[in-house]
Amino acid sequence: MINFKKSILAVCITSLVLAGCAAPGGQGGQSGSVNSDTALRCAAFGVGGALLGVMVGGKGAAVKGAAVGLAACAVVEIASRQTKSSATVDEQYRSSNRNQLPQTAKIDAYTMSVTPNGVAKAGDAIRVQSSIRAISGVRDPVTEVKEQLVVYAPSGEEFKRGEKKVNDSTGSGEYENTFTLRLPDGAPQGMYKFKTQIFLNGKPASVHESSVQVAALDLPSPHMAVAAR
Template sequence: MKTKIVCERLIVSVSLAAMLAGCATAGDGQQSAFANISCNPAIAAVAGGILGVVVTGGNKVAGAAIGAGLGALICAAVGYEAKQIKTATQAQADYKAAHSGRLPEQTSIVKYTTAFTPSSISAGNKATLNSYIEVVKGRADATDPKIEEEATIYKPDGTVAKSIRKPVSTTATGGAFASTFTIPMPQGVPQGMYPVKSTLYVNGVSVAERHENLQVVASANAGTSYAMTAPGLIQ
């Protein structure tokens, strides 16, 4: 019986992955498979419902509720904004002042920090992931750095909900930037911890990662709510 249950869960996991792959379309060719999702909410809800039935031990009503919430999350639009707060020249001057008047040989990440405000929200609200990025062009680099930032949002079971990658600046340049990902958690998403990985790219190469957690809790006026926690589908 245990072997049968494991096999059934494996089939569900594969089916879910296939549905989610069909739900997402690629962005500009440089984005990940889940970036800039153009999604069919009905398909996403069905895919989430499959997961929900497994998570709730076969409860189709609870599974449908989780499915609707996760479908809305998969298809929700994540906003991104970035503002340059220090020019490339200013960043270079600050770097030289701190390093005996010398610039780095290769383009250098001076600082990259991330934090959520707030770090705990109820379903139906939005959280903001704030970043500070400072990059200095290296002496040996002929071209200015092209900087991009990516946020990958994970469901509480550890699987990817969505990922979005955006340029920090419309033109290649160093300097310091303040950026924000605005992440909605639609009504119906299950309670739990939603890990978010931020990845910084310079000239298409991943150079730094940061990890934050977003806690989703039941709202005061919500009806029955469901929690989804790790581990994942296959036990």
């Protein structure tokens, strides 16, 4: 009976939060900025997630629930472009490898960086930029190069993810891919981990990780180290 009541309450909380978020305009005739409305809806997500966490797992799950709720308001924008053609990349590879291409498709180079190089604040744009060079093999060409980003909250829980196919055509190429993450007001403070991974022709390949400190909006921005590897 207790579990049944918890389930009913959880459904009610979820419905209430979603109802509030589904009506961004509010009642007719009321005024208010879009930013204020968004902040209120994101706060509702956070509170609703925390309440659901309490219902399901007690106090320990409240923080995790709030982070999951706020993640719904986090935005990830993705943009990519080709920086070197297939012919150029193949020629450069051959010149360093006895005029031969590899037997199978491979990721020849992959770098990732995160900005700002210091403390980020909720609402600031956090950019994860990658440079990717893929080489077609003698036996199989490059058909798909996809990059995936997974962001982990300070609690260690997955907070947000995004992915994008960066190549438009088959063959070798060099690409620049950028994920731009905007955290909502009220997002948990602390160290966020950013993990990127390349999938080449559907198979997992290179991985990079980096961490960024996120501070409250009203705090100054002291120079703090960004741990990366």
